[in-house]
Amino acid sequence: MDDPRFLVLYGVLAVIAFATFRKALRDPKARLISQVDTIPIVGSSGFLSSYRNAFAFLANASTLIQQGYDEHHQGVFRVARLFRWEYVVCGPKLVKEVGAAPEHILSFRAGLQEIIPTRLVIGAAISDNPYHHRTIRTSLTRNLHACFPDVRDEIICAFNDVLRVESSEWKTLPVLPIIMAVVARVSNRIFVGLPLCRNKTYLQNNVQFTLDVVRSSQRIVLFPKFLQPFVASLITNRNKSFATAVKLLGPTIEDRLSKEREMGPDWPGKPNDFISWLLETAEGEERTAPALVLRILNTNFAAIHTSSMAFTHALFDLATHPEHLLPMREEVECVVKEEGWSKAALNSMVKVDSFLRLNNGGASVMHRKVVAKEGFQFSDGTILPHGALMYVASRATHYDEANFENPAKFDGFRFAQERQRRRCCFTDVISTAVDHLPFGTGKHACPGRFFAATELKAMLAHLVLNYDIKAEVEGVRPPDAVFGVRITPNPTGKVCFRKRMD
Ligand code: HEM
Ligand SMILES: *[C@@H]1O[C@H](CO)[C@@H](O)[C@H](O)[C@H]1NC(C)=O
Ligand SMILES: *[C@@H]1O[C@H](CO)[C@@H](O)[C@H](O)[C@H]1NC(C)=O
Ligand SMILES: *[C@@H]1O[C@H](CO)[C@@H](O)[C@H](O)[C@H]1NC(C)=O
Numbered sequence: 001m002d003d004p005r006f007l008v009l010y011g012v013l014a015v016i017a018f019a020t021f022r023k024a025l026r027d028p029k030a031r032l033i034s035q036v037d038t039i040p041i042v043g044s045s046g047f048l049s050s051y052r053n054a055f056a057f058l059a060n061a062s063t064l065i066q067q068g069y070d071e072h073h074q075g076v077f078r079v080a081r082l083f084r085w086e087y088v089v090c091g092p093k094l095v096k097e098v099g100a101a102p103e104h105i106l107s108f109r110a111g112l113q114e115i116i117p118t119r120l121v122i123g124a125a126i127s128d129n130p131y132h133h134r135t136i137r138t139s140l141t142r143n144l145h146a147c148f149p150d151v152r153d154e155i156i157c158a159f160n161d162v163l164r165v166e167s168s169e170w171k172t173l174p175v176l177p178i179i180m181a182v183v184a185r186v187s188n189r190i191f192v193g194l195p196l197c198r199n200k201t202y203l204q205n206n207v208q209f210t211l212d213v214v215r216s217s218q219r220i221v222l223f224p225k226f227l228q229p230f231v232a233s234l235i236t237n238r239n240k241s242f243a244t245a246v247k248l249l250g251p252t253i254e255d256r257l258s259k260e261r262e263m264g265p266d267w268p269g270k271p272n273d274f275i276s277w278l279l280e281t282a283e284g285e286e287r288t289a290p291a292l293v294l295r296i297l298n299t300n301f302a303a304i305h306t307s308s309m310a311f312t313h314a315l316f317d318l319a320t321h322p323e324h325l326l327p328m329r330e331e332v333e334c335v336v337k338e339e340g341w342s343k344a345a346l347n348s349m350v351k352v353d354s355f356l357r358l359n360n361g362g363a364s365v366m367h368r369k370v371v372a373k374e375g376f377q378f379s380d381g382t383i384l385p386h387g388a389l390m391y392v393a394s395r396a397t398h399y400d401e402a403n404f405e406n407p408a409k410f411d412g413f414r415f416a417q418e419r420q421r422r423r424c425c426f427t428d429v430i431s432t433a434v435d436h437l438p439f440g441t442g443k444h445a446c447p448g449r450f451f452a453a454t455e456l457k458a459m460l461a462h463l464v465l466n467y468d469i470k471a472e473v474e475g476v477r478p479p480d481a482v483f484g485v486r487i488t489p490n491p492t493g494k495v496c497f498r499k500r501m502d
Pocket of ligand 2: 056060
């Protein structure tokens with residue numbers, strides 16, 4: 001919200017919206033209204049105040065959703081946004097119903113367009129034909145074991161390069177940019193392989209693209225649909241990032257395509273990486289260098305943003321609660337001594353796993369749009385009309401005393417202890433339970449979570465084993481950045497690192 005031109009434009013629209021939305025709300029004959037009439041409103045529904053609320057939502061969505069969750073923790077409530085109502089779903093039973101609903105009733109794709117207008121900020125092909133989801137879910141996940149030595153190697157080199165702590169002196173560094181660089185590099189070791197995964201221009205382009213997608217999406221979605229293409233054309237750098245990606249990655253892909261034409265799909269020496277896996281599934285017009293570059297650019301976006309946010313949260317937590325460092329170091333040392341470094345060994349690092357589960361994501365998850373003409377009916381009788389936008393109150397669920405003991409208290413190993421108590425049926429960082437929602441639950445639960453968990457656990461294990469970490473100011477966690485339902489770690493927050501002493 002820092003660009004004044006953007007604020008002016010948005011202000012003008014707000015006035016138009018104010019008139020139209022209020023009119024619709026007051027028209028007793030409107031179908032929309034009669035169906036949703038009984039769904040409770042959280043925040044004010046008064047004439048002027050709900051208008052103000054729609055703005056306050058941007059600064060304060062999490063508080064509002066928490067308030068709604070406290071009042072309706074087994075139901076649905078709605079909040080007023082500038083151009084529409086949004087419906088918030090709470091409680092295990094209803095959350096499960098959202099996760100199980102088919103695409104032609106509750107649409108994941110249409111819901112995503114409301115937070116990341118993929119067609120405008122990435123490319124229409126990505127949402128029209130998301131075949132890469134299958135590649136991520138199957139090939140990437142299946143190859144994690146085989147690719148682990150590469151992941152490990154890249155983590156070591158990447159942290160050496162970005163931290164550059166040669167002596168045992170403390171060094172204070174901004175966390176988010178460092179982690180984005182490491183995540184981009186480690187992910188691209190598997191996506192495109194050496195040497196491109198270490199090419200600074202290539203990596204920076206992926207990181208910049210990721211930041212641009214998030215930043216421009218946040219703004220574009222505040223506008224009504226018909227204006228979005230216009231707003232997008234003013235504020236996205238999508239074409240520039242795409243052109244750079246084509247220039248740097250295009251030749252590698254051309255080379256793979258031509259080798260395949262010459263020698264068939266299983267040519268000798270074919271690298272075991274994401275490009276090869278994509279080529280196994282891509283069909284027709286998707287089998288061109290630009291189309292494949294777009295897939296990989298998009299996969300970079302999906303992987304870099306989410307994983308860097310999660311890991312940066314974890315590092316701020318660790319610096320603020322440094323008593324967790326030594327127990328994790330001991331655990332990693334012990335596991336590595338017995339099992340060496342492998343994907344399987346990560347499964348034994350229960351403290352590392354638990355620690356990564358604590359600070360997971362924003363106020364909402366599982367955004368869906370009702371696309372069924374007749375609307376969507378929950379088992380409790382609540383009906384959401386055609387076109388309604390809904391999501392699940394994830395943060396409030398993760399802080400619900402009914403689900404977790406003393407949830408507000410920071411206890412990095414709470415899930416490790418739970419795992420010891422319930423040996424048969426523990427959950428871990430990749431669980432998609434109705435009370436553990438960082439990756440959603442049900443049909444669309446994140447297909448990249450196995451890769452993300454492997455990467456993040458290996459990164460944290462490496463850091464605690466080799467570095468001491470402390471807060472810039474003891475006990476102070478850099479405040480999160482909040483925009484609407486998003487809660488992201490402080491983009492300029494710093495942490496101190498030094499080479500492990502002993
Ligand atoms: C800590 C890291 C990550 C988090 C917290 C995360 C979270 C999520 C969430 C919440 C969803 C939507 C679930 C829903 O609406 O039901 C999702 C979907 C998705 N994620 Fe992730 N994700 C992460 C890492 C990754 C990575 C590394 C990749 C790719 C390699 C990836 C690829 C995807 C894709 C393709 C979808 C769409 C799924 C579909 O359409 O069914 N994610 N992720
Ligand atoms: C957010 O909401 C809470 C409770 O409704 C209120 O106390 C607080 O001042 C609000 N903050 C902002 C920035 O609007
Ligand atoms: C990145 O790769 C491109 C294309 O191969 C090359 O021209 C450029 O010099 C590389 N940049 C760096 C920093 O390695
Ligand atoms: C980006 O490229 C597409 C075609 O590939 C074009 O239609 C669009 O106008 C371009 N956008 C901008 C902002 O230049």
